[in-house]
Amino acid sequence: MKSARERFVLAIAMQADEFPASTAATREEAMARAKSFTNSSGAYTQTALIGVLGCERRLIGSGAAWEGMLFLARDLQRRFGSWTEFANAVVGELDAISDGRANADLSWWLRDPASPWQHVAWNTDLADPLPILRMTCARCGHVRVRPWATAYVYCDYCAELVDFDAAFTRTATAGPGYEALVAELAPIVESALADHDIDEMTIAQHRLFDAWLDTCPLAVSIRVRRPDYRARFVDYLAEAETVAAFDAEAVRLRAEMEQSMRRLSIAGDRVAIEPFWKMVDAAFAHADRRDQLAQTHGIYEMHPDAASRELQQRVGWSMFAQAWAPFLDDGDREALLARCKLEPERTAVLAPTPITWMTCGTCTAHVMASSGATWMICDDCGDRIDVGSFSVCPSCHTLLARGHDTGICPICK
Ligand SMILES: [Zn+2]
Numbered sequence: 394m395k396s397a398r399e400r401f402v403l404a405i406a407m408q409a410d411e412f413p414a415s416t417a418a419t420r421e422e423a424m425a426r427a428k429s430f431t432n433s434s435g436a437y438t439q440t441a442l443i444g445v446l447g448c449e450r451r452l453i454g455s456g457a458a459w460e461g462m463l464f465l466a467r468d469l470q471r472r473f474g475s476w477t478e479f480a481n482a483v484v485g486e487l488d489a490i491s492d493g494r495a496n497a498d499l500s501w502w503l504r505d506p507a508s509p510w511q512h513v514a515w516n517t518d519l520a521d522p523l524p525i526l527r528m529t530c531a532r533c534g535h536v537r538v539r540p541w542a543t544a545y546v547y548c549d550y551c552a553e554l555v556d557f558d559a560a561f562t563r564t565a566t567a568g569p570g571y572e573a574l575v576a577e578l579a580p581i582v583e584s585a586l587a588d589h590d591i592d593e594m595t596i597a598q599h600r601l602f603d604a605w606l607d608t609c610p611l612a613v614s615i616r617v618r619r620p621d622y623r624a625r626f627v628d629y630l631a632e633a634e635t636v637a638a639f640d641a642e643a644v645r646l647r648a649e650m651e652q653s654m655r656r657l658s659i660a661g662d663r664v665a666i667e668p669f670w671k672m673v674d675a676a677f678a679h680a681d682r683r684d685q686l687a688q689t690h691g692i693y694e695m696h697p698d699a700a701s702r703e704l705q706q707r708v709g710w711s712m713f714a715q716a717w718a719p720f721l722d723d724g725d726r727e728a729l730l731a732r733c734k735l736e737p738e739r740t741a742v743l744a745p746t747p748i749t750w751m752t753c754g755t756c757t758a759h760v761m762a763s764s765g766a767t768w769m770i771c772d773d774c775g776d777r778i779d780v781g782s783f784s785v786c787p788s789c790h791t792l793l794a795r796g797h798d799t800g801i802c803p804i805c806k
Pocket residue numbers: 530531532533534535548549550551552553
C-alpha cells in the first residue's frame with residue numbers, strides 16, 4: 394500500500410502524463426531542470442516535469458526521480474491552496490503559452506469520482522518519513538542530542554542503551570584476517586557439531602567473535618574498549634551462537650532465511666517486493682526460535698548492558714529495518730516498521746540544558762554532563778561513569794566523574 398504522500402505525488406504525475414513529454418535524457422538533467430523550475434510560476438511546466446520524472450520508463454523507480462517529484466510537488470502544494478486553484482493555474486498557463494489553442498480542461502480530474510484527485514487531499518503531509526533510530530531513552534525519557542561514537546547509542550542521562558545506529562555498519566566490513574580465521578575454524582566447528590562437543594564449539598565461537606570485534610569496532614558498543622565489557626559481550630554472542638548451532642529448528646530456520654536472502658534482487662535502489670517479504674517472514678521465524686532459545690538458556694541475562702529482552706529485540710529489529718528501509722517505497726517501509734513494532738518518534742527539539750564539564754575518572758577525557766544526568770558512557774574509554782555524584786580531587790580540584798572508583802586521581806595520581 395502506498396502512503397498518502399506517495400499517492401499525492403502520483404496523482405499529479407498521472408494527470409501530467411496527458412501533456413507532451415519533456416525531453417530530459419538523464420536523471421541528472423531531469424533533476425537539474427526540476428530544481429530550476431521551482432519558484433517559477435510555471436505550474437504547468439513543473440507538473441509536466443513531475444510526469445516525466447515519474448512516468449518515463451528509464452526514470453521510473455529511481456530514488457533520484459522520486460526526490461525530484463517530491464521536491465516539485467512540495468513547491469506546488471506551497472503555492473496553491475487546493476486542487477482547483479492548482480488546476481486553474483495549469484490551465485491558465487497552458488492557454489497562455491499556446492495562445493488559447495491548447496483548450497486544456499481538467500474538469501474530469503476535479504470532479505469525477507474515479508479521478509485520483511478525489512482520493513487524496515491537497516493538504517496531504519509531504520514531510521519526510523520519521524527516522525527509525527530512536528533517541529528517547531525508554532528508562533528515563535531524556536532525548537540524546539549529542540553525537541555518539543559507535544553504533545550503540547546510549548542515554549547520556551542514565552547510560553541506558555537506547556538504540557542501534559546502523560549508519561556505523563555501512564563502512565564496517567570484516568577484513569581478510571577475519572575471513573581467514575573463519576576458514577581456519579570451519580573444520581573445528583564442523584567436528585564440534587558432529588561430536589556434539591559444546592565446549593569445543595564455544596571456544597571456536599569465542600575466537601570468531603573476538604576477531605570480529607577487532608575488525609568492526611564501530612559496529613558495536615564503545616564499551617568494548619573496557620576489557621570486562623568486551624569479555625562479557627563475547628561470552629554473550631558466543632553462547633547465543635553455540636546454543637543455536639545445536640538446535641535443529643534454529644539451524645533449519647536460519648538456512649531458510651539465508652536461502653530467502655539469496656532470492657532477493659535489487660534494481661537501482663529498490664528491492665523486489667515479493668521475495669523481500671518472504672525474506673522478512675523467514676527472518677521473523679528464525680528470530681522467534683532464537684528468542685525461545687535465548688529465554689530458556691538465559692542468554693538475555695548475559696547482555697553486558699543489562700538490557701531487557703524487549704530492548705534487545707527492539708535494537709535487533711531497528712538494525713534490520715534501518716538496513717532495508719532505503720530500498721523500500723513508503724508504503725512497504727511503513728509496513729516493515731509496523732511488523733518490527735518500531736514506533737517512529739518525532740524527536741522534540743529541547744531547550745539547551747545547562748552542562749557541566751567534568752573529567753572522566755578513568756581516562757581523563759573531558760566529559761560534557763547535562764544538568765540532572767546521573768550516569769553516562771564515556772565516549773573515549775567506554776567506561777560507565779558517575780556524573781550524578783561526581784567528586785572533586787582535594788589536591789588538583791579536578792571535577793571527576795568516576796567509573797570504577799580506585800580512590801586515586803587520574804590527573805595527579
Ligand atoms: Zn536514560
